[in-house]
Amino acid sequence: xxxxxxxxxxxxxxxxxxxxxxxxxxxxxxxxxxxxxxxxxxxxxxxxxxxxxxxxxxxxxxxxxxxxx
Numbered sequence: 358x359x360x361x362x363x364x365x366x367x368x369x370x371x372x373x374x375x376x377x378x379x380x381x382x383x384x385x386x387x388x389x390x391x392x393x394x395x396x397x398x399x400x401x402x403x404x405x406x407x408x409x410x411x412x413x414x415x416x417x418x419x420x421x422x423x424x425x426x
Contacts, residue, residue: 365406368415372403375415389416 368375374392377385393400393416399408404415411419 362410365403365410368400368403368407369419375400375404375407378416379418386416 370376374385374388378389389400392404393414396404398414399405400415408414413419
């Protein structure tokens with residue numbers, strides 16, 4: 358992977374909706390699904406940055422072999 362700058366940490370560590378949805382919280386999953394329908398498959402601006410950096414959409418966990426930190 359080419360160097361893409363700093364990792365987008367908001368979606369991964371601080372976003373209550375995305376972090377909760379990836380952890381399995383049903384309410385957060387419902388909110389995130391609505392967000393993904395409104396903004397598209399990559400979600401909000403932080404989700405888009407996460408998708409571009411890690412190659413996975415906000416509703417998926419980062420694979421073990423992806424760049425992390």
